[in-house]
Amino acid sequence: MRMRKKKHGDERRALLSHLMIAADQLKPGTAKQFFAQPNRPLYLEIGCGKGDFVIGMAQRHPEWNFLAIERVPDVILCAMEKCDAAFLHEIPENVRFCIANATLLTEYFTCGEVDGIFLNFSDPWPKAGHEKRRLTYASFLSQYRTIMSPGKTVIFKTDNRGLFDYSLESFAANGWKMTDITYDLHNSIYNEDNIQTEYERNFSAKGFPINRVVAHVPTDIQADSADTTD
Numbered sequence: 153m154r155m156r157k158k159k160h161g162d163e164r165r166a167l168l169s170h171l172m173i174a175a176d177q178l179k180p181g182t183a184k185q186f187f188a189q190p191n192r193p194l195y196l197e198i199g200c201g202k203g204d205f206v207i208g209m210a211q212r213h214p215e216w217n218f219l220a221i222e223r224v225p226d227v228i229l230c231a232m233e234k235c236d237a238a239f240l241h242e243i244p245e246n247v248r249f250c251i252a253n254a255t256l257l258t259e260y261f262t263c264g265e266v267d268g269i270f271l272n273f274s275d276p277w278p279k280a281g282h283e284k285r286r287l288t289y290a291s292f293l294s295q296y297r298t299i300m301s302p303g304k305t306v307i308f309k310t311d312n313r314g315l316f317d318y319s320l321e322s323f324a325a326n327g328w329k330m331t332d333i334t335y336d337l338h339n340s341i342y343n344e345d346n347i348q349t350e351y352e353r354n355f356s357a358k359g360f361p362i363n364r365v366v367a368h369v370p371t372d373i374q375a376d377s378a379d380t381t382d
């Protein structure tokens with residue numbers, strides 16, 4: 153996401169440091185401790201942008217914890233300032249933000265630590281040479297599979313049909329089952345619970361249909377083969 157440099161960004165982030173988890177403090181097995189109720193399920197949004205989705209989810213689901221990951225500091229500042237306003241300057245119990253790159257997820261989370269991942273309007277990286285940067289490329293799916301248990305889900309929304317078709321193929325090629333696929337989320341039965349993101353509102357207003365899929369972490373290969381030897 154392109155954004156003009158924020159004035160006094162460091163100072164403004166420091167004022168909201170109670171909403172942040174520093175990436176260098178996020179070690180495997182520690183994430184839940186940063187929340188008031190560590191035993192609640194932990195959901196990640198990767199590439200949270202300006203934060204509307206994660207803030208909406210945190211308000212709707214106080215029984216879950218949400219960690220929003222975003223690699224651009226000025227973008228996450230915008231999300232944190234919105235969050236602070238949305239929770240009326242009280243410290244929310246169940247939402248935190250981290251400036252981090254999703255390429256390093258397995259350095260931050262241990263096996264099965266995460267209960268679900270949301271990918272919303274991820275950068276499409278349309279050039280073939282940039283395929284490895286797509287958040288549904290095999291190496292990312294492998295990390296999601298490590299930090300979530302079998303059956304947990306990645307829920308992916310995008311207006312970009314090319315990225316969506318690519319992602320369906322990538323999930324399938326890597327053994328993920330998919331459900332609840334729609335090529336027009338806003339006119340589907342899945343729209344009732346939908347919380348829109350900033351990009352979603354923008355693209356939808358321009359007439360682009362929104363695609364969405366729920367992809368399920370495959371059963372572990374070792375567990376599969378163990379089953380057959382019983």
Ligand SMILES: C[S@@+](CC[C@H](N)C(=O)[O-])C[C@H]1O[C@@H](n2cnc3c(N)ncnc32)[C@H](O)[C@@H]1O
Pocket residue numbers: 153198199200201202221222223224227252253254255272273274275349350351352
């Ligand atoms: C197109 S924007 C969408 C923002 C928001 N999810 C929405 O729907 O409005 C994609 C966001 O993902 C972030 N992003 C892209 N790749 C990332 C990565 N590897 N790790 C963390 N954030 C990433 C970008 O900085 C950008 O803010």
